Amino acid sequence: MIEGKALITGVGISDCGRRLGRDPWSLTAQAALAAIADAGLTPAEIDGVSTYPGALASTPGMSGAGADDMRSLLGLNLRWYNGASELPGQLGAIVTAMAAIGAGLANHVLCFRTVWESSAQTQIGSRSETMRSGVQRERSQWIDPIGASHSTYGGLTMQRYMYESGTTREQIGQIAVVARANAALNPAAVYRDPMSLDDYLASRMISDPLCLYDCDVPMDGSVAFIVSRADLVNDAKRGINIAAIGSAPGFDEAAAMMWSRTDLKPADVDMAQLYDGFSVLTLRWMEALGLCPRNEGGRFIEGGHRIARDGELPLNTNGGQLSGGRMHGFGALHEACVQLRGEAGERQVPKRPQVTAVSSGAEAFTSCLLLTL
Amino acid sequence: MSDMQRVAPPLTTRTADFWRSGADGVLRIAHCRACNFYMHPPQPLCRRCHSTDVGFDPVSGKGTVHSFTINRYQWKPGMPPPYVIADVELEEQAGLFVQTNIVGVAVEDVAIGMKVAVEFEQAEEAFIPVFRP
Ligand SMILES: [Zn+2]
Numbered sequence: 001m002i003e004g005k006a007l008i009t010g011v012g013i014s015d016c017g018r019r020l021g022r023d024p025w026s027l028t029a030q031a032a033l034a035a036i037a038d039a040g041l042t043p044a045e046i047d048g049v050s051t052y053p054g055a056l057a058s059t060p061g062m063s064g065a066g067a068d069d070m071r072s073l074l075g076l077n078l079r080w081y082n083g084a085s086e087l088p089g090q091l092g093a094i095v096t097a098m099a100a101i102g103a104g105l106a107n108h109v110l111c112f113r114t115v116w117e118s119s120a121q122t123q124i125g126s127r128s129e130t131m132r133s134g135v136q137r138e139r140s141q142w143i144d145p146i147g148a149s150h151s152t153y154g155g156l157t158m159q160r161y162m163y164e165s166g167t168t169r170e171q172i173g174q175i176a177v178v179a180r181a182n183a184a185l186n187p188a189a190v191y192r193d194p195m196s197l198d199d200y201l202a203s204r205m206i207s208d209p210l211c212l213y214d215c216d217v218p219m220d221g222s223v224a225f226i227v228s229r230a231d232l233v234n235d236a237k238r239g240i241n242i243a244a245i246g247s248a249p250g251f252d253e254a255a256a257m258m259w260s261r262t263d264l265k266p267a268d269v270d271m272a273q274l275y276d277g278f279s280v281l282t283l284r285w286m287e288a289l290g291l292c293p294r295n296e297g298g299r300f301i302e303g304g305h306r307i308a309r310d311g312e313l314p315l316n317t318n319g320g321q322l323s324g325g326r327m328h329g330f331g332a333l334h335e336a337c338v339q340l341r342g343e344a345g346e347r348q349v350p351k352r353p354q355v356t357a358v359s360s361g362a363e364a365f366t367s368c369l370l371l372t373l
Numbered sequence: 374m375s376d377m378q379r380v381a382p383p384l385t386t387r388t389a390d391f392w393r394s395g396a397d398g399v400l401r402i403a404h405c406r407a408c409n410f411y412m413h414p415p416q417p418l419c420r421r422c423h424s425t426d427v428g429f430d431p432v433s434g435k436g437t438v439h440s441f442t443i444n445r446y447q448w449k450p451g452m453p454p455p456y457v458i459a460d461v462e463l464e465e466q467a468g469l470f471v472q473t474n475i476v477g478v479a480v481e482d483v484a485i486g487m488k489v490a491v492e493f494e495q496a497e498e499a500f501i502p503v504f505r506p
Contacts, residue, residue, distance in 0.1 A: 144380040144382065146379075147444060147458065148448070156441070209442075
């Protein structure tokens with residue numbers, strides 16, 4: 001087991017926002033240096049780098065800073081590095097760092113995710129235009145002739161989920177409404193203005209029944225972590241323990257793997273930071289992780305009280321990707337660490353969480369982590 | 374949707390026979406002749422029995438709407454919204470889905486469970502399968 005052999009010892013985040021006009025390297029360096037300092041380390045002690053998706057296989061805006069770029073930029077002396085887009089979800093970059101540490105390949109691994117999609121869309125073109133080459137062309141033959149897009153996936157998923165579970169838009173809307181309320185307390189969130197359920201229901205349709213507020217928002221920013229060999233950590237007080245990993249393809253498969261690697265149970269989870277590229281995906285994750293019964297997600301979140309900051313299962317407490325901005329699971333992991341440490345300031349969950357579930361991705365591109373103090 | 378100016382798909386080794394199939398009005402799906410298993414998108418190897426005896430064989434072209442969405446955004450210059458994109462489950466095999474457009478019906482009248490049948494719209498050398506109630 002690689003769990004228990006590695007801790008998250010440092011977290012860092014860059015300036016975040018819409019169209020910052022900053023280049024991805026400087027964003028990454030800002031987050032990375034913050035994380036290294038937070039871990040009480042110096043760049044000279046970092047001997048591993050792990051990132052999703054890496055610079056080479058990426059599309060403009062979705063990365064832009066690779067593992068080797070950071071070696072060069074920060075002058076790191078590496079023993080191991082990895083940048084890859086074919087991972088078990090974006091958080092697979094953390095899983096591979098843990099595996100490298102468990103195998104003795106590295107002691108302190110810098111993990112990061114950088115997006116500058118918001119600026120790239122201004123400078124280069126829309127997402128659909130920036131994904132037009134090589135492998136993407138092979139895949140897009142199933143999408144382009146019928147005029148589909150990423151939001152098509154969200155709409156089809158949401159429609160079928162509502163049909164099978166009897167969930168209403170009023171219920172699903174609470175994912176977005178609660179996220180917005182949380183974002184109001186997060187200075188780094190993109191959208192912080194108050195939003196009611198009526199606002200949600202009145203927002204324009206993108207791909208019925210998927211509306212604007214069901215979709216996460218492109219942004220610029222970088223999040224970094226230091227994953228360290230546990231027996232090298234002197235001040236373990238601030239280290240976050242990764243109690244279990246789920247890295248299998250599929251919501252249910254990743255969740256089952258995670259629970260098979262710990263004695264903890266879904267009932268022990270007292271906070272959740274779950275992927276919300278589309279709001280319905282958060283419900284899929286809640287159910288897969290056993291945080292509510294199958295097909296009961298809509299009824300569980302109805303009214304929003306149970307998933308509010310002071311509810312039984314605080315959810316996406318930084319505003320998630322819907323209001324906070326699209327950091328592809330790394331924003332969720334950052335928020336989980338900050339909350340577990342009790343360092344979330346104004347948005348700190350009143351009853352400090354002890355066990356947190358974090359997830360990223362959808363369908364066959366999924367990973368989840370169970371974090372404990 | 375006959376006025377749609379569709380983006381033609383690339384006719385790759387793996388998929389050219391699929392995209393050309395509609396020239397005679399017949400939908401053909403990648404089919405394992407060893408174990409009678411259909412696969413879409415097509416694969417050159419059967420994922421169930423791993424036989425390489427896979428080819429494009431005719432299917433009925435009849436199916437059921439498994440899920441659908443009304444697209445409201447103009448992603449392609451030649452495709453003005455709204456239009457319906459759906460996962461159609463073909464009657465030949467449970468779980469055999471084709472992602473497609475539903476045509477010939479008002480977008481608000483499409484429903485999960487609706488029975489549909491294939492027809493084709495040409496884009497350059499390709500024939501795009503779409504479905505009509
Ligand atoms: Zn077969």
